[in-house]
Amino acid sequence: MIVLLSLAWKSLRNRLLTTSLTVLSIGLSMALLLGVENVRVGARESFANTISQTDLIVGARGGSLQLLLYSVFRIGQATNNISYESYQHWKNHPAVAWTIPYSLGDSHRGFRVVGTTEDFYQHLRFRRDRRLEFDAGRSPQGVFDVVLGSDVAAALNYKLGDKIVISHGVAAGRGIADNDHADKPFTVSGILKKTATPVDRSLYIQLEGISAVHIDWADGAPPMPGEEVPASKIAKENMKVEQITSFLLRCKTRIATLQLQREINTYKEEAMQAIIPGVTLQELWRTIGYAEDALQVVTIFVILVGLLGMLVSLYTSLNERRREMAILRAIGAGPGKIIALLVLESGLLALAGCVVGVVMIYGLSFAFQPVIEQQFGLYVPVQPPTPAGWLYLGTVLLAGILIGFVPAWKAYRNTLADGLSIRV
């Protein structure tokens, strides 16, 4: 066996060019396969870690997916708000560590405007333990200060000190003039660093800011002429926050989560619901994760092509090697050893291909991780192969060995037919 292994190795080394090309092609397809796997895992992780350290999301009773979508992804709208008193009640609950309130419903040129508090900048976590950071400026200090998510700032080319007007409603992109809160412009006070989460695609003002722009509105309609309250008359102290849309909640202990969830869901004062984000995120991922499968199918074909290349290169080399096989037979190598030799060769090729693939993907993800994160908001982990990755590696190795039996069989037939007469 050792002899055959060293023979196989030396024979491969002897055909260095074809060997390295074959290894390269297997390695490339392996890297692609592992890369797709990494992206898949990265996408899932990024998704699952869109928010972290949040134990519960609480809003008015309704669909749990809906609550997740508008609270985390800023998609869709809440049908009902919850009262500020209820929020205060839960905020002060002894089991609660912190809360982040969200007040939704306004927008600016297609981007959502979120009313929130200083807690948002203090407590929000994503990708396990990352917190919000400012690219420029700081959190809103006044009622008419606004902080921009990085995508918003980039897309609209805003800088600190710019004045912007927010619109009532979230109808995408359409600034209906009637609905503008044009009389109460906001000043950009801060721009957040990119997080590669939906945070980047919103604007953030104080809860009081939301109250302020609606102060002279009645029943969702703009004020009658003459009844407008000018911005100059508005001070934070005078603003009363009456309701919010939802809030994120962190328990002091993990164990308290389920208990608290039950308490909120059965709260007598107001119809509320609390969801565990991880569970609902998973549900959501399952419905949109089919794209993964499509990717995977493609890469499996890539692998097949790589292995086929190996088959072709081994097979075509056999004609040049008939002489070698006859010599091996003459000095006592039986058909079994001839077969073993070729199977070992293809096994070695596949192994080398796998190693090259792993090294390549390590290097590539290491090199391109920041770019990918920047450009696509996708955090691709640099990590040893996942269980699925190992499975791929094992499968390719096995496939390589099995494929080796094809040229091995051909070589075996050759040696039987040739006997000791050497054909060139």
Next chain:
Amino acid sequence: MSAPAVLLRDVRFRYRSGPEILDIPELTIVRGERVFLFGPSGSGKTTLLGLLAGVLAGYTGSVEVLGQDMAKLRGSARDAFRGTHIGYIFQQFNLIPYLTVRENITLPGRLQPARGKQAGDVTAVAQRLGIASLLERGVTELSVGQQQRVAAARALLGGPELLIADEPTSALDFDHRERFLELLFENCALTNSTLLFVSHDRSLAGKFDRQLSLVDFNRAQRQEPAA
């Protein structure tokens, strides 16, 4: 141990879908004999050697080599027998191109441990054949004559009882041919090996103990006029 080196009786052989190549009623080669086998091209000399080496199967009759009935050996046992007891030299291109001279010479011993045990000193054999200085070279860097001596060294190492050489000198010039033969004889005498030497070159025949013409004892070829 008086079993002859080679004993054939009523042997008939044809390749899978071809005409009968061999039909040999009787052939005996005693131990230690140096036999010169000749015959026209295509007469079946290489085929006969393939039978003796146990590479070709599917013959009728009996082939005994060194007292061993080849038909009784199955598969890997036959390969092991060949690897252990028989040294084989081809006409040319005897060597595995991606191994060094030393690796080529020692390969039979590594493939068949039994042969390996008997194997003596590589350097000593190489010295006798005048290739000691080439041992670590790649075989593709050798001249044809050097290659043939490496092939001889490989066939001789481990002192196989039967040495089969299929036109080993046809690629060599006169001087090299003479020297090669001398070395072969010398080494055979040293290990007391039987030598079956195939060649077209009848000028060499005189140096052997016995000259065999394949067409004389092979009935198959007589019915077919040589092309």
